[in-house]
């Protein structure tokens with residue numbers, strides 16, 4: 237039974253750009269579970285074929301090494317284009333600043349072109365970073381943000397802001413059925429232990445018995461969403477007729493110091509906390525206003541921080557002990 241989108245249209249085949257990344261791989265798995273054929277396009281810049289290795293034997297799944305800034309050509313019908321390709325962690329986008337700007341601009345333009353050609357629904361994976369270091373708290377979708385375009389994080393924030401503008405223009409001027417999701421910090425299995433984001437960094441350090449490096453005084457806040465909840469939210473938006481932008485994230489706000497303490501406890505570790513310098517333009521607070529997701533999509537997070545953390549720690553324990561899997565060519 238194909239997934240039903242927007243009461244009228246059936247989703248039989250989806251293209252997921254960035255499908256071999258952390259979020260993309262979970263999304264590919266969920267779509268396949270729902271009976272949707274999936275074509276994953278990824279250049280493996282920050283993702284890895286290992287993330288989708290378990291899906292390769294599924295008849296409905298294909299993964300191609302593909303840089304969406306070159307061009308996007310797909311043969312056959314496509315009902316849904318989910319555009320997730322982009323470096324996403326500060327470590328990654330500071331290492332690949334030009335690639336980040338290019339995938340947010342040229343890559344988004346190509347992905348929108350594919351949706352237009354196939355008359356498919358298009359979903360842009362945007363980010364809470366479009367709010368920058370916010371002066372409104374929590375952040376509703378109506379807030380325009382507080383972003384420094386020439387600061388180090390500008391490459392990511394402005395690429396996503398441009399991508400949102402391009403997506404909106406394709407909706408109004410090119411007749412493409414588009415949606416924008418603003419994703420807040422998400423965690424779970426398949427994050428890279430070295431991607432620099434708080435949860436995987438702390439888990440890696442705690443499991444190794446190393447000091448946990450908390451930036452600043454640790455009183456800055458984050459609200460982290462477990463990946464299964466996030467994927468459910470993305471699909472709810474993709475299958476609705478809503479254009480967004482819609483925030484998807486967990487409004488449960490914690491200080492970074494508390495996240496560190498909970499990770500130490502969940503890992504059964506004796507690590508201590510070491511305070512280090514705070515990165516430039518690091519946001520002081522971050523919490524989604526999720527009223528719109530609740531009203532329009534009936535979406536709310538279900539997995540508690542404690543449960544999500546336990547599942548993540550269990551995955552990291554296995555992954556860090558396992559030998560590296562084969563590479564896809």
Ligand code: NAD
Pocket residue numbers: 253254255256257258259260277278279280281282283284302303304305319320321322323324325328339343361362363364418419420421422423
């Ligand atoms: P990720 O780095 O794990 O995945 C991104 C994927 O995109 C990788 O597999 C990478 O190889 C691929 N990619 C990058 N450039 C590409 C290109 N030019 N062509 C083809 N593939 C390319 O990151 P993620 O955490 O899974 O994030 C996925 C998306 O969600 C990103 O667009 C990100 O901005 C957004 N997002 C994520 C979070 C989060 O907490 N994880 C928060 C906000 C927004």
